[in-house]
Amino acid sequence: MLEFKLQKTDGRTKARVGLIRTDHGTIRTPVFMPVGTRGSVKAVEQRELLEINAPIILGNTYHLYQRPGMDIMRNFGGLHRFMSWPRPILTDSGGFQILSLSGLRKLSDEGVEFRSHIDGSYHFFTPERIIEVERTIGSDIMMVLDECPPYPSEREYVAKSIELTHSWAMRCKEAFSSSAPYYSHNQFLFGIVQGETYLDLREKSARGLIEADFDGYAIGGLAVGEPAEEMYKVTDFVTGLLPMNKPRYLMGVGTPENLLEAVERGVDMFDCVLPTRNGRNSQVFTSFGKLNVRNAGFASDENPLDGECDCYTCKNFSRGYIRHLFSVNEILGLQLASLHNLRFFISLMERTRSAILNDRFTEFKNETLYQMNTNKKEEN
């Protein structure tokens, strides 16, 4: 069983601080997890992830299954060794990618047949096969196979979908319990609560998983197009059902504001491609709001991206220089912007953690969001 120590709960909100212990190190929550889909957090070196204090990163089962493939993964002794990453790794099961990337897919009770978006080859993922693949990758935290319905979906479709997701979760749990890690470290398994914005279906999904007693619980199927208020409502509802003594992970979320709102509603873990994807498009996150550093207005700006940031980019380079790098399509521009954005998200969670510990989460949240919004004009 995964060791999760709940260190503190905020008196006024559901915000909380905890420690997740894995064989690759302790994760302090709340935590933002950079996304390294194909065994690399885009344009950022592994030593830089350590430098900006990334406690854990994500890998994606669907993508890694296709390339480099499981034979190579096994040869290298798993993803940690393959990519030289000493800290914990969480793997998404690939359910979401099968839905969004695969041209042809056929869902059945048994599993999902899909056609590779790379070479058109056919593959069949069952819950048992996914566990086998995640064992081969060797992630510290594995996710169950789930179906993530598109938003919006009819209630009837979602009701059927959560039955499938539940039965797959049970089979994943069974396959997990009756197998052992391939490498010399422990692995843990999280269930995924689905049900779209139908609260009664969310409840049904959550209760089924809780009964099966997973190492942690993810809230899936959000940040897929629904209004932010819906996302907060569902999150709040689901965390109210989940046991206090297990970590909660809100999948694929989100903006700095989303993160603070979800922490307030009792979420511990987040992942999102926003910092790296936006960074590659010259969009940077700062304490004073978002900037598009490519804008001509920054050409002579000698300030760092964010004067309050401690990252390599902000300690050494000006907005003017980074603007120039993007203007002339120098790769260094996206390296520096990605690094900064990741540090911004990680630091935001570090400061959130410290605010909760110091009994000032609400003040911190309000001040932080207020400051981020003062500078909205710069976004244009």
Next chain:
Amino acid sequence: MLEFKLQKTDGRTKARVGLIRTDHGTIRTPVFMPVGTRGSVKAVEQRELLEINAPIILGNTYHLYQRPGMDIMRNFGGLHRFMSWPRPILTDSGGFQILSLSGLRKLSDEGVEFRSHIDGSYHFFTPERIIEVERTIGSDIMMVLDECPPYPSEREYVAKSIELTHSWAMRCKEAFSSSAPYYSHNQFLFGIVQGETYLDLREKSARGLIEADFDGYAIGGLAVGEPAEEMYKVTDFVTGLLPMNKPRYLMGVGTPENLLEAVERGVDMFDCVLPTRNGRNSQVFTSFGKLNVRNAGFASDENPLDGECDCYTCKNFSRGYIRHLFSVNEILGLQLASLHNLRFFISLMERTRSAILNDRFTEFKNETLYQMNTNKKEEN
């Protein structure tokens, strides 16, 4: 006058070891200079250039003149501050880029009119203007404006061209002598010997420049398509004319083999895009020859790119992992390959320097080239 200390000359060849002192630090020669055309060595961070011990980098006057432009360059106090690079910078004058990139150009005695390859705008570079631009960039070592004839060119064309290049060099010298640096460090000016493969024209070009007494001498117009033997012959001939007490710079050269052959012929300085450009195309240089790390044969290879290399890439990552990064188009692949290739070139010159100091340059050169050629099969 630039301080160049000739520390040692090889007894058997023209190979030599020296020190070039600039206000941004001492450059130990022979030296390989990474190319940072637009104010960034592609896909490599400035701190990484320090880490791999790059003693000096290049910037390009033509490119920087266009973007970010000289107003911004002046605002930032020159290229060192703009790009946060504490060590010396050498700027090419842009003559070569005007020839190769500019669609429309009109050469006259006065200067060269060209159309920007970026926005189609017209510009006129005179020798005086180039000096002004290089003063604005603030490079430690400035190059004169020259015309670089395409290879092959008729003797008559080249004979006329070196007259133009000579008169431009004299005007650059005059403009240089009658102006002062804009920032708080000294700048120096190198002449460029042209004359293609016509040795008498090379001699005429060299003698004219030597008489004008430049801080150093470049050999231009090579590595533009002529056979390697021609390049070596011309290099050998020109270094035989140049004064011993000034640095010699072979522009745009080249492969590891080219570098060793040119050091043997008395060259001190080199620059080339090969390490970074090839790195971005998955071609890596190693002690045992070149590899295309994208090849399927490396998929399960746990070895580093080069077991003899001390760079971050080789100390932490396998060929198999880097091969994967290239296969899935992860930016990290070209970052790691570029970093390694640069370290390989810099280390090659460091080891060459040490071999000359230890009276074993010829042995070192032969051993190194022999070892690089043993593994030619891996190139396929």
